Amino acid sequence: xxxxxxxxxxxxxxxxxxxxxxxxxxNLYLFIVVAHWAEHLVQAYQIWVLGxxxxxxxxxxxxxxxxxxxxxxxxxGYALVMLVGLFLLRPGFVGRARTWxxxxxxxxxxxxxxxLLLLVQVQAGVNFFGAAQPTSIAQLVLARVELHLFYNxxxxxxxxxxxxxxxxxxxxxxxxxxxxxxxRSRSGQPVPSAV
Numbered sequence: 001x002x003x004x005x006x007x008x009x010x011x012x013x014x015x016x017x018x019x020x021x022x023x024x025x026x027n028l029y030l031f032i033v034v035a036h037w038a039e040h041l042v043q044a045y046q047i048w049v050l051g052x053x054x055x056x057x058x059x060x061x062x063x064x065x066x067x068x069x070x071x072x073x074x075x076x077g078y079a080l081v082m083l084v085g086l087f088l089l090r091p092g093f094v095g096r097a098r099t100w101x102x103x104x105x106x107x108x109x110x111x112x113x114x115x116l117l118l119l120v121q122v123q124a125g126v127n128f129f130g131a132a133q134p135t136s137i138a139q140l141v142l143a144r145v146e147l148h149l150f151y152n153x154x155x156x157x158x159x160x161x162x163x164x165x166x167x168x169x170x171x172x173x174x175x176x177x178x179x180x181x182x183x184r185s186r187s188g189q190p191v192p193s194a195v
Contacts (some may be wrong), residue, residue, distance in 0.1 A: 018092035022179035026163065030086045035138060036078060037152050054145065072122040072134065079115040082155065083108050092181070093166055096175035100162035104155050111151045114138060
């Protein structure tokens with residue numbers, strides 16, 4: 001309360017997303033992330049288990065739509081969707097969960113920069129670092145398939161930890177909650193998780 005009157009919570013679209021629609025948005029976002037992660041795992045399986053040559057190992061969608069794998073716009077677009085999702089959903093997190101979500105956001109920001117470098121090279125028709133093909137900075141150390149498995153892992157792990165903690169807040173974090181991710185009692189008060 002300020003000057004005897006209650007302060008209304010922010011009412012913009014991002015605030016609404018992180019209050020009334022946070023759980024739905026997180027579930028949709030997680031579906032997109034897991035689907036992308038599955039594509040990378042299928043590609044790795046095709047290479048290391050089935051013995052397919054790397055150019056032919058295109059994941060599930062790439063099997064039916066080969067141009068998807070070679071489209072830097074698609075890869076950059078996904079990196080951007082990941083970054084925007086992490087940014088837009090961050091205000092709904094508090095405490096320990098917010099810290100882990102922020103770690104995922106920072107790592108994804110760098111991953112996005114790497115994809116931007118690849119996209120710029122393709123659009124300009126110039127490869128950096130004297131490479132025969134478009135190359136990101138981290139690709140100077142790791143091959144592209146392994147690198148993207150690494151990036152997707154190091155973004156997904158803190159994101160998963162954040163979601164776990166978000167659904168199991170301690171009492172101090174529960175007091176700060178504004179989203180609809182945690183069960184509430186009939187009086188509207190957040191109910192702490194049994195875990």
